[in-house]
Amino acid sequence: MSKQVIVITGASSGFGALTARALAKAGHTVYATMRETEGRNAPQVAEVAAFAKENGADLKAVELDVASDASVEAGIAKVIEQEGHIDVIIHNAGHMSFGPAEAFTPEQFAQLYDINVLSTQRVNRAALPHLRKQGKGLVVWVSSSSTRGGTPPYLSPYFAAKAAMDSLAVSYASELTRWGIETAIIVPGAFTKGTNHFAHSGSPADKARAAEYDDGPYAGVPDQALKGLASLEPADADAASVAVAIVDVVNMPYGTRPFRTHIDPSEDGAEIVNGVADRVRAELFRRIGLEDLLKPHVKG
Numbered sequence: 001m002s003k004q005v006i007v008i009t010g011a012s013s014g015f016g017a018l019t020a021r022a023l024a025k026a027g028h029t030v031y032a033t034m035r036e037t038e039g040r041n042a043p044q045v046a047e048v049a050a051f052a053k054e055n056g057a058d059l060k061a062v063e064l065d066v067a068s069d070a071s072v073e074a075g076i077a078k079v080i081e082q083e084g085h086i087d088v089i090i091h092n093a094g095h096m097s098f099g100p101a102e103a104f105t106p107e108q109f110a111q112l113y114d115i116n117v118l119s120t121q122r123v124n125r126a127a128l129p130h131l132r133k134q135g136k137g138l139v140v141w142v143s144s145s146s147t148r149g150g151t152p153p154y155l156s157p158y159f160a161a162k163a164a165m166d167s168l169a170v171s172y173a174s175e176l177t178r179w180g181i182e183t184a185i186i187v188p189g190a191f192t193k194g195t196n197h198f199a200h201s202g203s204p205a206d207k208a209r210a211a212e213y214d215d216g217p218y219a220g221v222p223d224q225a226l227k228g229l230a231s232l233e234p235a236d237a238d239a240a241s242v243a244v245a246i247v248d249v250v251n252m253p254y255g256t257r258p259f260r261t262h263i264d265p266s267e268d269g270a271e272i273v274n275g276v277a278d279r280v281r282a283e284l285f286r287r288i289g290l291e292d293l294l295k296p297h298v299k300g
Contacts, residue, residue: 001286003027003028003029004028004029004064004087004088004250005022005028005029005031005061005079005083005085005086005087005088005125005227006028006030006031006033006088006089006090006136006250007031007033007075007076007079007086007090007125007127008014008020008023008030008031008033008088008090009033009066009090009091009092009093009119009123010033010066010094011032011033011034011061012032012034012035012044012092013044013091014188014239014298015092015171015188015239015243016032016092016093017032017044018240018242019047019090019092019242019246019247020032020056020059020240021055021241022058022240022243022244022246022247022288023243023244023246023247023250024051024052024055024057024058024059025055025057026247027057027191028058028250029083030057030058030060031060031061031062031079031176032048032059032060032061032098032120033055033059033062033063033064033066034060034061034063034064035063035064035065035066035067035077036063037061037062037063037066038063045061045063048060048061049061049146053281054084058061058163062075062078062079063075064076066093066115066119066122066123067115067118067119069116069122071281072119072122072123072126073126073228073263075126075268076123076130077126077128080130085115085134086130086131086137087132087136087137087138088137088138088139088140088250089123089124089127089128089131089137089138089139089140090140090142090246090280091119091120091123091139091141091142091165091169092095093115093116093292094115094116094120094142094156094158094161094162094165095112095115095158095201096155096202096204097112097155097158097200097201097202097203098154098155098158098177098201098202098203098222099154099159099203099204099210099222100115100153100154100209100214100218101154101156101157101166101204101205102206102209102211102212102213103206103207103209103210103213104128104156104157104205104206105204105205105206106165106203108157108202108204108205109160110159110252111237112157112161112202113157113160113161113164114214115161115244116158116161116162116164116165117161117165117168117235119128119207119213120141120165120168120198121168124139124172125294128176128181130174131179131181132179132181134180134247135179135180136181136254136296136298137154137181137182138178138181138184138250138254138257139176139181139182139183139184140183140185140186140246140249140250141165141166141169141183141184141185141186142164142186142188142242142246143165143166143169143186143187143188144158144159144187144188144192144277145187145188145189145262145264145266145268145269145270145271146158146159146162146163147162147163147166147187147270147272147274148163148166148190148269148270148274149158149264149268149269149271149273150165150256150268150269151261152223152225152228152229153218153225153300154221154222155225155245156227157202158201158261163235166185168184168218169183169185172282173259173288173295174293175293175296176296177234177292177293177294177296178292178293178297179297180296180297182254182255182257182262183259183294184249184257184258184259184260184261185260185261186242186245186249186260186261187260187261187262187263187264187270187274188242188263188264189262189263189264189266189267189268189270190229190233190264190266190268191233191237191239191242191265195260201220220229228264232266232267232268233265233266234265234266237265237266241263241265242263245261245263248261249261254296255295255296255297255298259278260274260278261275271281276290282294
């Protein structure tokens with residue numbers, strides 16, 4: 001395994017924090033990016049520094065707000081300034097909302113789309129020129145089994161955003177292979193423990209509209225949906241397994257990484273549907289004469 005310079009977004013908590021630490025312990029140089037490093041996330045920055053010191057790991061926190069073009073560009077520029085290059089970009093930043101779709105305002109949908117989807121475009125536009133210039137690299141996208149697996153009610157803004165992000169990842173994949181850049185899509189299932197994903201989820205702004213659902217024929221549906229998801233999750237399901245999977249993928253030799261890796265203890269069906277979709281994609285590329293775009297081109 002060669003030591004790589006890795007930038008991961010949304011690394012203040014959850015999968016991001018777990019993955020940043022796991023990659024650093026595995027011997028990589030990791031930049032755990034987050035917003036408000038001198039404000040709300042100052043304690044997380046201190047935890048990053050403490051972890052690095054205790055484990056002799058090359059882990060650093062960097063200010064990078066994925067919702068701001070200027071912040072993203074500054075964050076990526078700082079990494080390039082300190083390291084001279086970036087080997088791996090991990091798109092992990094995301095946010096969840098829970099409630100009936102109709103009760104969310106269009107602005108709320110747009111905000112969630114911005115965090116989960118447009119954030120990746122900001123980071124790509126800042127980082128990909130460097131990866132393309134060096135002719136080699138890896139882009140990891142943390143997707144969700146909700147994009148093609150079972151989709152319980154009341155999670156529509158998140159599901160729609162994650163589906164858009166996954167679709168963007170698939171499109172980017174074939175547009176980067178001739179630059180020598182590899183794509184890996186990580187697909188976690190619904191881990192209801194071990195992260196703050198559900199605990200910190202947003203709620204509809206239109207409370208009156210939401211109440212019409214909650215006090216009407218959909219009374220009890222929110223609790224049933226959450227309890228049902230939790231009941232599908234095996235007792236030994238560990239959110240850290242997502243971090244382990246990402247480390248495994250990063251450590252694989254260039255050109256051998258799987259296009260998708262599923263970590264879904266609840267087995268909601270996404271792996272089956274994604275398997276079909278990805279085979280259809282590969283077959284279409286063969287039929288139109290662009291099969292070479294399915295694998296990164298190793299520069300000689």
